[in-house]
Amino acid sequence: MTGESLHATGETLYPRLEPLLAQVQKPIQYVGGELNAQVKAWDDVAVHWALMYPDAYEVGLPNQGLMILYEVLNERPDALAERTYAVWPDLAALMREHGVGQFTVDAHRAVADFDLLGVSFATELGYTNLLEALDLAGVPLHAADRDETHPVVVAGGHAAFNPEPIADFVDCAVLGDGEQVVGDITDVVKAWKEQGRPGGRTELLARLARVDGVYVPRFYAVSYGPDGAIAAVTRTRDDVPARVGKRTVMDLDEWPYPKTPLVPLAESVHERMSVEIFRGCTRGCRFCQAGMITRPVRERTITGIGSMVDQGLRSTGYEEVGLLSLSSADHSEIGQLAKELADRYEGTNTGLSLPSTRVDAFNVTLANELSRNGRRSGLTFAPEGGSERIRRVINKTVSKEDLVRTVTTAYANGWRQVKLYFMCGLPTETDEDVLEIADLAVEVIKAGRAASGQKDIRCTVSIGGFVPKPHTPFQWASQASAETIDHRLRVLRQKINEDRRIGRSIGLRYHDGKPGVIEGLLSRGDRRVGRVIERVWRGGGKFDGWSEHFSYDRWTAAAAEELAPFGVDLDWFTTRERTQHEILPWDHLDSGLDKEWLWDDWQDSLSEEEVADCRWTPCYDCGVCPTNGTEIQIGPTGRSLLPLTVVGR
Amino acid sequence: MARQPEGPPPPPTVQKLRLRYAKRGPLRFASHRDLARALERALRRAQVPMAFSAGFSPHPKISYVGAAPTGAASEAEYVEIGLAQARDPEAVRAALDAALPPGIDVLECVEAAEGGGSLADRIDAAAWRVELPGVALAELQHAVETFLASDVVMVAKRTKNGLRDIDARAAVVSASGAEEAGCAILGVVVRQVTPAVRPDDVLAALAAVADLRPPSPPRAVREAQGRLDDTGNVADPLGPDRAARTPRQGEHAVV
Numbered sequence: 001m002t003g004e005s006l007h008a009t010g011e012t013l014y015p016r017l018e019p020l021l022a023q024v025q026k027p028i029q030y031v032g033g034e035l036n037a038q039v040k041a042w043d044d045v046a047v048h049w050a051l052m053y054p055d056a057y058e059v060g061l062p063n064q065g066l067m068i069l070y071e072v073l074n075e076r077p078d079a080l081a082e083r084t085y086a087v088w089p090d091l092a093a094l095m096r097e098h099g100v101g102q103f104t105v106d107a108h109r110a111v112a113d114f115d116l117l118g119v120s121f122a123t124e125l126g127y128t129n130l131l132e133a134l135d136l137a138g139v140p141l142h143a144a145d146r147d148e149t150h151p152v153v154v155a156g157g158h159a160a161f162n163p164e165p166i167a168d169f170v171d172c173a174v175l176g177d178g179e180q181v182v183g184d185i186t187d188v189v190k191a192w193k194e195q196g197r198p199g200g201r202t203e204l205l206a207r208l209a210r211v212d213g214v215y216v217p218r219f220y221a222v223s224y225g226p227d228g229a230i231a232a233v234t235r236t237r238d239d240v241p242a243r244v245g246k247r248t249v250m251d252l253d254e255w256p257y258p259k260t261p262l263v264p265l266a267e268s269v270h271e272r273m274s275v276e277i278f279r280g281c282t283r284g285c286r287f288c289q290a291g292m293i294t295r296p297v298r299e300r301t302i303t304g305i306g307s308m309v310d311q312g313l314r315s316t317g318y319e320e321v322g323l324l325s326l327s328s329a330d331h332s333e334i335g336q337l338a339k340e341l342a343d344r345y346e347g348t349n350t351g352l353s354l355p356s357t358r359v360d361a362f363n364v365t366l367a368n369e370l371s372r373n374g375r376r377s378g379l380t381f382a383p384e385g386g387s388e389r390i391r392r393v394i395n396k397t398v399s400k401e402d403l404v405r406t407v408t409t410a411y412a413n414g415w416r417q418v419k420l421y422f423m424c425g426l427p428t429e430t431d432e433d434v435l436e437i438a439d440l441a442v443e444v445i446k447a448g449r450a451a452s453g454q455k456d457i458r459c460t461v462s463i464g465g466f467v468p469k470p471h472t473p474f475q476w477a478s479q480a481s482a483e484t485i486d487h488r489l490r491v492l493r494q495k496i497n498e499d500r501r502i503g504r505s506i507g508l509r510y511h512d513g514k515p516g517v518i519e520g521l522l523s524r525g526d527r528r529v530g531r532v533i534e535r536v537w538r539g540g541g542k543f544d545g546w547s548e549h550f551s552y553d554r555w556t557a558a559a560a561e562e563l564a565p566f567g568v569d570l571d572w573f574t575t576r577e578r579t580q581h582e583i584l585p586w587d588h589l590d591s592g593l594d595k596e597w598l599w600d601d602w603q604d605s606l607s608e609e610e611v612a613d614c615r616w617t618p619c620y621d622c623g624v625c626p627t628n629g630t631e632i633q634i635g636p637t638g639r640s641l642l643p644l645t646v647v648g649r
Numbered sequence: 650m651a652r653q654p655e656g657p658p659p660p661p662t663v664q665k666l667r668l669r670y671a672k673r674g675p676l677r678f679a680s681h682r683d684l685a686r687a688l689e690r691a692l693r694r695a696q697v698p699m700a701f702s703a704g705f706s707p708h709p710k711i712s713y714v715g716a717a718p719t720g721a722a723s724e725a726e727y728v729e730i731g732l733a734q735a736r737d738p739e740a741v742r743a744a745l746d747a748a749l750p751p752g753i754d755v756l757e758c759v760e761a762a763e764g765g766g767s768l769a770d771r772i773d774a775a776a777w778r779v780e781l782p783g784v785a786l787a788e789l790q791h792a793v794e795t796f797l798a799s800d801v802v803m804v805a806k807r808t809k810n811g812l813r814d815i816d817a818r819a820a821v822v823s824a825s826g827a828e829e830a831g832c833a834i835l836g837v838v839v840r841q842v843t844p845a846v847r848p849d850d851v852l853a854a855l856a857a858v859a860d861l862r863p864p865s866p867p868r869a870v871r872e873a874q875g876r877l878d879d880t881g882n883v884a885d886p887l888g889p890d891r892a893a894r895t896p897r898q899g900e901h902a903v904v
Contacts, residue, residue, distance in 0.1 A: 014675070018675075019865050019866045021678055021720075022720050022866035022868075023866060026680075027678035027719070027720065028676075028678045028679050028680065028683050028719070030678075031675035031676065031678050032675070033675055033676060033750050033751065033752055034750070035687075035690070035750050263687075263690060265676070265679050265683040265684075265686070265687050265750065266683055267682065267683070267686070271686075314694070315694075316690065316694070317689075317690030317691060317692070317693040317694035317748070318690065318693075319689075319690075319693065349701060349707050374705055374706075375705035375706055376652065414652040
């Protein structure tokens, strides 16, 4: 096929799609036309990107990552970007029947026509939806079967830090922040096309593999030892890096995206706009992959945030703004920011919110400021572990007294409901650690009733099963089995219900342990797991993040069949504890974290030793800054927000 | 003691505006809730000085009148908004139209006349135009005649209480078949009844009486809504407001 054109017509599929839309649920999610959406002429640009969020539109549309890249790419005169989302089974069946391929919602172009398909994986449970989209698009499932007429499939997002389970299906994976690397990839594709596609697809991928942060799995061979573990990962060409590093955007103020957030007609999971106030976190919570792979902390300045909030509200008409980050109360200017934003938008019916999860009284003060004259419905804290002991293990240290005092302060300030997030199945956890959640909730309700003088306060305990993730100190840990999780949740529920007078004020939200086991397989899996994913998809698996579609039995059956020939099984990938020197599937992918530091932190965890935050204490040599040539970027800047003439006053 | 909002109550409504808008093209797939959300956001973007309800969750004063079903286009959707400051209706129309996505088009805006009654009271029927690609005109006309000649045509309708049999004939005031650009067109005027009889129900009735089964999904457009007059036509519900309107002194065409 070398030298031939891509036949990328870019023609709209809408006339063929429209009759199908009349027959499906919530057709509005497929028609595009969102406020601030962009459609560019196909022939005006050299490089065409389809950007996919591999879940339903209502989940994918608000995704910040996709929105950022959509704008960054469309600002380039030589590129266009359109969006595509997972199609529900009702429409997928009609598309197959009528020969309509996976399409973008912007101009309803065939995904197969694009030069690149970028897929953002926030969670591994989107993998089957990738296969479904590729199949609907008419793109070969296996990267090895694609030729230069097919899009280059690029995986990104946090799950891309271990893309090995989908290594057969993607052409590249991108590590780290996407803002700059999408430009570099665009340049490479553009130059290769303009030169007449020298060397075909292989040459294009080789050039991409030399872009900082881009991993091309086909140029790395994996071999396995007799024990089933990886024996070696070796590159097959010497012009690609032995280890692939991650990308880091250093000055967030230079990247104020999204500038004009998309506003859907359809209902989505976040009916508000979001402004990312900083990226990265060095709190050092050992379970938290995001906090490990996004280091170092880089703050947006108070004035940068102020102008994004202002411009975003003007361009969307949203009535609520969320100030996003991994731990928003840690921004060095947060107190001033909360006050000045609350001043600025007072009397305009504009809501401000902080995903407030850290357990301390300052968080309540901030939430009070942001809800100055609004409803105080619910406040969320995330102690994560039920006992002080387990909180030392995970390095989320807060004493029981502080926790109760913080929550009581919230009730005393008029907050009616407090939500507490916990995890179950943490390393070294026993039934007793989990049962302490009940004691805590009971104390919180008693103290809250006393402080507020009201009986109608509520405490919702929300529990997720812990899944060990790559590039964290818990990457070696044994994952708790579904039976263990389910048992602990059962005894916890019994204990909460022991005293009905208190128990009726406590809500318990949880999921059974099964989906977590599959997430664990996909998180710490290697290339052999790809066969399991493919078998599950061929058996009808998709939308695995949705309980009505997820089938544990299909996954376990596929894992048993496909892994047996390699002498490994589901437990080998999940409940098995790894040894110090085992080659992990993602060891050749460099998040900047030093593996020895991670191991030491894992050992510290087992002896219940804490580590401080390097923003306020000296560097503890996690390795990220020297490896990547980065450093912490925090304020305060000393600047303040000027008053504005605001919308709706 | 539960918290109360501080400060004075929100300013009252000083002007009511009535809007006619269309949903066109792909946006015919928007539901009533989708449209309501889009309208509220557009009102903020257009900086229309809305009146709000009191309390911790103030809502803008907006009254919707019977929305066209998801999947049906419309040239005649109506909504009434309450403003805390008086504005020129045409300026509001233009600003709002610019703030809404293409395909939701604000066609008219008039000030509600004092004492003229509610908008909902002026609507009891709708005129529909249904394109039936692939259907022969003669076949359509035969089906319409058979339908009109029947006293009762029961069809199964999906309601929130499950499937229910309703009479699709009684609500139909008139129906006819025509052809435009080679496509058969069903025109039908339907009275507002509960449960509602919609174009889908009329088509189900045509299938029941004459086995009319369109090979591809029909496309329905609501062309008018209003009170049914003695001649069987649908009157413009904004007519009385327009007639009562006398220009105000010193009004500015800005929003």
